[in-house]
Amino acid sequence: MYEYLKGYLVEATPAYAVVDCGGVGYYVHISVNTYSKIASGKEVCLYVHLIVREDAHLLYGFYSREERTLFRQLISVSGIGANTASVMLSSMTTGEIINAVLTENVNTIKSVKGIGLKTAQRVIIELKDKVGVGSGTEEFVFTSGTLKEEALAALVMLGFVKNQAAKVIDKILIREGLSDTDPFHSKVTSVEELIKLALKQL
Numbered sequence: 001m002y003e004y005l006k007g008y009l010v011e012a013t014p015a016y017a018v019v020d021c022g023g024v025g026y027y028v029h030i031s032v033n034t035y036s037k038i039a040s041g042k043e044v045c046l047y048v049h050l051i052v053r054e055d056a057h058l059l060y061g062f063y064s065r066e067e068r069t070l071f072r073q074l075i076s077v078s079g080i081g082a083n084t085a086s087v088m089l090s091s092m093t094t095g096e097i098i099n100a101v102l103t104e105n106v107n108t109i110k111s112v113k114g115i116g117l118k119t120a121q122r123v124i125i126e127l128k129d130k131v132g133v134g135s136g137t138e139e140f141v142f143t144s145g146t147l148k149e150e151a152l153a154a155l156v157m158l159g160f161v162k163n164q165a166a167k168v169i170d171k172i173l174i175r176e177g178l179s180d181t182d183p184f185h186s187k188v189t190s191v192e193e194l195i196k197l198a199l200k201q202l
Helices: 065-075 082-091 094-102 106-110 117-127 147-157 162-176 191-199
Strands: 004-012 016-021 024-029 043-052 057-062
Touching: 004 024, 016 043, 024 057, 043 065, 057 065, 057 082, 065 082, 065 094, 065 117, 082 094, 082 191, 094 106, 094 117, 106 117, 147 162, 147 191, 162 191
Parallel strands: none
Antiparallel strands: 004 016, 004 043, 016 024, 043 057
């Protein structure tokens, strides 16, 4: 129904973005990977997928057609909904997921929250002949707010318990000797990177 949204990016977080198109603000669910490639206050083009439910119409946005295609392939697998697919795309890059499927790496896929052994096996069986080889360079755009605050907000949006996620983030910051208020002098310099580290421990 909708191919893409092109407009002014009013707000962007690791879990959602608000895009102003002709004076109408669209709330769009995004992955951490898409978040790393967009910046608030600038024009943006997101390829979208609309999910219609009885109580809501949900828009999912993607920086590239490749990511959207993979999202659609993932939700076509029994046992994987939009939220789990978003967690996968936030835990790994598109290329990493594709490579895991092509190499039949069950453990990598199973490491994503919400995916058990049988579901991971179904992902490989159903998608191995559908996905293509692809990878991309990862860039990030740092926005306002501390690393901890933005990472925590994104994890809560993805369905994790706030207190549990906060403890994991704190452990990462302490372990790495990082300062969430001075990210440019830390080893972890992006919200995307911090979220991926947290997802491995949640």
